[in-house]
Amino acid sequence: MGPDPAVAAVRLAVRSALGPLPPGSLVLAACSGGADSLALAGALAFEAPRSGRPAGAVTIDHGLQDGSDVRADTVVRTLAGLGLDPVGSIAVSVGTHGGVENAARNARYDALDGAAGRLKASAVLLGHTRDDQAETVLLGLARGSGARSLSGMPSSFTRPAGDDGASVSYLRPLLDIDRVTMRRACLAMGLEPWDDPHNDDPSYARVRVRHEALPALEKALGPGIAEALARTARMLRDDADVLDDLAERAYAELADLEGTGADTGTDTGSDTGSDVFVGIRLDGLGDLPRAVRTRVLRMAAVRAGSPPGTLAAVHVDAVDRLVTAWHGQRHVDLPGGLRAFRRYGRLLFGPA
Template sequence: MGPHPAVADVRRAVRHALGDLEPGELVLAACSGGADSLALAAALGFAAPRAGLRAGLLTVDHGLQAGSGERAADVVRLAPGLGLDLAEALAVSVGTSGGPEAAARAARYTALSQAAERLGAAVVLLGHTRDDQAETVLLRLARGSGTRSLAGMPARTGIYRRPLLGLGRATTVAACAALGLSPWDDPHNLDARYARVRVRERLLPALEDELGPGVAEALARTADLCRDDADALDAWAAEVYARVAVRDCALSDIGPVTMAVRDLEHLPAAVRRRVLRRAAIDAGAPPGTLAASHVLQVDRLVTQWRGQRRIEVPGGVGAIRRYDTLILARQSVSPVS
């Protein structure tokens, strides 16, 4: 008799995510002890040796709750029984920038990336499921996000891979039960102060009640479609940028960027704004703080020119239109009327 269907589904997803790795490479699972990441770690322990891979587990102790260190140690102790040869608990200090959720996420990814580099890992697996993807899409939709943001979490980003995006949370819960594993339920996952918890516990169930089942699947499918569109638009914008932008990087990797307005004004807005965003970043604007509103103001220098003054964007970068040339630079550029 084969494994429980849920166990088989998780193992299949993990095996597929590891298919391009070379024998002997190290794969790590980020495991909080919750159902999603615990099912992921168990599937990695099963699939990795059969693919000739080394496998391990990382758990992050955020230090935000009493006894967090002991729980992290408990997760580490699970590793041998899951078929994982390596396990570490990573203690982090969570700051305040961006709010508690964003600060914890930033600390977690920093710790995971540093540990992966130190251990020589080729890949770190994350346990995000289809339900997490649906929550992400709803949260970003509420903020008025664009196509790239609505694409949600990608299956792969650098060393990180998310094998379970095609599976629902119910599958990981069932897999843990079938394997005799007891997931830990983080109290923060029920704390209504967090927007993601309200989406999970209130909004998604309400949508299912009013619209019928399948909302999470539909939202995840929307993310896939948005990602395809965003990839195509990004590729188009990259080609345009390479053709029209003139960069002066004589002293560093960043420097003034100039573009002829005639090369921009007839582009579709979605492509033109991607070109302008790339230009601002190349001129020195930090990607993480460069918002759509900043790009829209720069765009008006192209499409609604009325002699505007210099437009300021993050990083001390300014955009100005001089005659029929758009200039983005850190240094001050005076308009010529």
């Protein structure tokens, strides 16, 4: 008799994720102790030895709740009991910049980067599910974001692991599995998940989407909303990948300046010569399809130093009007103390 269908589904997803990784390389699971990541860890503990790979796990203590260190120790013991090795917890300090959720996410990934780099892990597995993907898409929709944001979370991505130029691969093998299946898998494996009280705190937008928005959509439109949103995200990601590739090519053809203010004939008021300007030739820029052109403009602004997290569609649209609807307007102010303006047949991005 085979395993419970929920367990089989999670194991199959993990097995598929392990397949392309280097033989014999260490794989880590990031585990909070919740049902999703705990089922992931259990499946990894089963599949990794069968694929000839060592497997470990890391839990992050964010210190945001009383007794979080005790909870982290409990998770470590559970992970060790699964046969994962090495296992450990990492305590992080969560700031306030960008909100608690964003600060906690940044601290968590920094800690995982460090652990993967020290242990020379080939990949870190994350327990995000189809429901998480659906919530991400709705949050992006509420922000009025474009295809890249609505494409949700990628199934894989990389982050720098340290100063040596190495990178960490992150994999999300569970994006096609729902949260109910993950909890059922935990029960079938004899694992007792921890329910984070933050997951029921309506002060967080994601919690409101989970407990209010998605159920309302299911009631109004029928079942299968989460699955449909996740499927939409996959299709939009394919589209966004193609558009980004076209924009990279267009940027390479049209960008003819990346340097200091002295190169533009502009007085920046700086004696350091460190102010970066990016210039895009206007000739040809206006002929690009808008979906490609706005991506080129965003690339130029980011490369000039505008923070991508605060560079919004409204900023890019205003810059686009300097290309397509210019009537002598002087400039557009951008996040990060930058400014976009026309000069000498170029659209320039540089310090205000």
